[in-house]
Amino acid sequence: MRTVDPAKHAAKRRAIVDAAAGCFAEKGFERTTTADICRAAGISSGSLFHYFPSKRAVFTAIFTDDAAETAERLEAAAKADDPLAALLDVVAELAGQIAQPGVVRIVLEAAAQAARDDEFAQLVHRNDSALRDGLAVLLGRAVDAGLIDPGVEPRAAAGWVAGLIDAMISRASLDPGLDLPAEQAILRTILIRFLRPVSPPSGG
Amino acid sequence: MRTVDPAKHAAKRRAIVDAAAGCFAEKGFERTTTADICRAAGISSGSLFHYFPSKRAVFTAIFTDDAAETAERLEAAAKADDPLAALLDVVAELAGQIAQPGVVRIVLEAAAQAARDDEFAQLVHRNDSALRDGLAVLLGRAVDAGLIDPGVEPRAAAGWVAGLIDAMISRASLDPGLDLPAEQAILRTILIRFLRPVSPPSGG
DNA sequence: GTCTATATCTAGATAGAC
DNA sequence: GTCTATCTAGATATAGAC
Known part of the structure; x- marks a missing residue:
């Protein structure tokens, strides 16, 4: 004992x-x-x-914990039948987190800290890379399934999908009275219009 | 004297x-x-x-100066013949600023500071509002000219155009080796696909 | 493992000579 | 208007009792 x-x-x-x-x-x-x-x-x-051991160690612990949660979300999404629907769901979930009080502010704080602390920057970078990898897998599968424009390069597009989530965070920080469901709808529209096939095979 | x-x-x-x-x-x-x-x-x-009078006063002075520059840019854009081209140019110019060393970091710092200093937040908010107003004017004129989808609400869309610039900043902060011209091209694609008329009048 | 007390350092802002 | 010197406050981290 x-x-x-x-x-x-x-x-x-x-x-x-x-x-x-x-x-x-x-x-x-x-x-x-x-x-x-x-x-x-x-x-x-x-x-x-x-x-x-230090104040900074408390701070970094917040983000190592969060990385595990996002990894789980992406794993679940990878198993879905429809990769495009799964992608839109993941984006909605991640963007929806800003409804939780404090989330926007701590994300902004993390970005600022990463800009001046190399070790913490590496942690943030690893988390972002994992997110982008997960999104790129879904985008690649969506291309293969003919669901999205084959002209979009999965890895580069994944960066912009992640960027759109950051855009939502940025908007939320600038406008506290943001109508989250309405903005989620616009985000979804932007994504769908960006990704959809330019000339559908059935000619329309 | x-x-x-x-x-x-x-x-x-x-x-x-x-x-x-x-x-x-x-x-x-x-x-x-x-x-x-x-x-x-x-x-x-x-x-x-x-x-x-204080360290903070030095900090805020940076952003009052910058606001004047952006206002000039928007004024010039408002006079252009083609509002959509002017919009894309303004976005490219603003997004292109991240090539200047330090710009990304100080923008991230401003966002973090605005989250915890009400007075500074108001300054940042005013600057953002002015940008959005300017973009909304261009979007409204583009709708009137039939250049973009009339279904996009100018004011809400302006928020997302500004958000896409922030997305570029976010990407740049996470990936120091970012290929700026390539990302500018994707940004332009996202904007054009988001805004363009869904069903062109000439049926295609 | 948890506490109180404190060592040690650093930073913003001021005073006042020139 | 510019400097040197310094006041004062507040912060991280540690020591050591219980």
């Missing part, structure tokens, strides 16, 4: 990460103090540094 | 802003110290605070 319970340790670690994510979303990385995190998590400074 | 030369004062102020912009792009707002700015501008702390 061990004196430490790994599950309990993981749960507490997660609770700290969640509390910290709220702080970082509200105030950004630098202006969030470790005292803020401790207050939000209901622990002391000593405890915080027992679980994490 | 006055002892101060307003032109000289403005020039020095501008030099400080330019030097500071480089610092902010490299390290972000919080991690840039006033000492960094002084070193970059070749002045002392005392001088810096003679020209600006």
Whole structure:
């Protein structure tokens, strides 16, 4: 029998990460103090540094956790029968995350931090690459199935599909009163018009 | 005769802003110290605070200056004969700015700062609104001229045109080796396919 | 594992001479 | 208008008791 319970340790670690994510979303990385995190998590400074070696380690933990979730989504999508429908669903799901409070702000914060911290930039880059790979697979299958314009190069197009999700985040950050369902509809229209075959085989 | 030369004062102020912009792009707002700015501008702390009341005032000055430039661009575009061509040109120009070193980073920094500073957020919001207004005018004229799908609502579409520029910025930040001309071409394709009339009058 | 207390450092802004 | 010198506050991370 061990004196430490790994599950309990993981749960507490997660609770700290969640509390910290709220702080970082509200105030950004630098202006969030470790005292803020401790207050939000209901622990002391000593405890915080027992679980994490530094403030930055708490920040990066948010995004390693998130990467796993997105990977699951893409795996599920890869198994779908209709690759184009699966792609549109994944985009809607990811873009829909901005409805959660704090998500937009922490994504903006991550982008800014990645611009000046090489190690964190690599993490963000890996996450983005995984997303693009997953989207490219769906686009490739959609081309093969004749569902989309064969002229679109899957890898490059995947970058722009990801970019459109970022565009939604950007819009949301600039317009707090954004009508999310309406914007989702436009996003879907842009994607469909971008990807659909230019001259359908049946001539129309 | 006055002892101060307003032109000289403005020039020095501008030099400080330019030097500071480089610092902010490299390290972000919080991690840039006033000492960094002084070193970059070749002045002392005392001088810096003679020209600006605070570090934040230096930061905001960057974006009030930029707003004027974009307004000029939109004014020129409004006078063009072909509103759709003018729109595509403006987008290409704005998206092309990311080729300048530091532009991507300072835009990301601005987005992050706007998320946590209400006063600065209002400035960013005003700039974005002016851009969207200008784009919406061009889109409205393009609809009237039968150049684009009358089903696209100018104001909402303008938001997505601006969003696509942000998408380019996002892509550039994630992929430093981005092939800018190639991406510009895809951006143009997405816009044209999004906007073009669904069923051309001449039936094809 | 959790706490209190604090060492140590750094940064924004100011004072006041020239 | 520009400088040097410095005040003051607040932050990360650690020490060490329980």
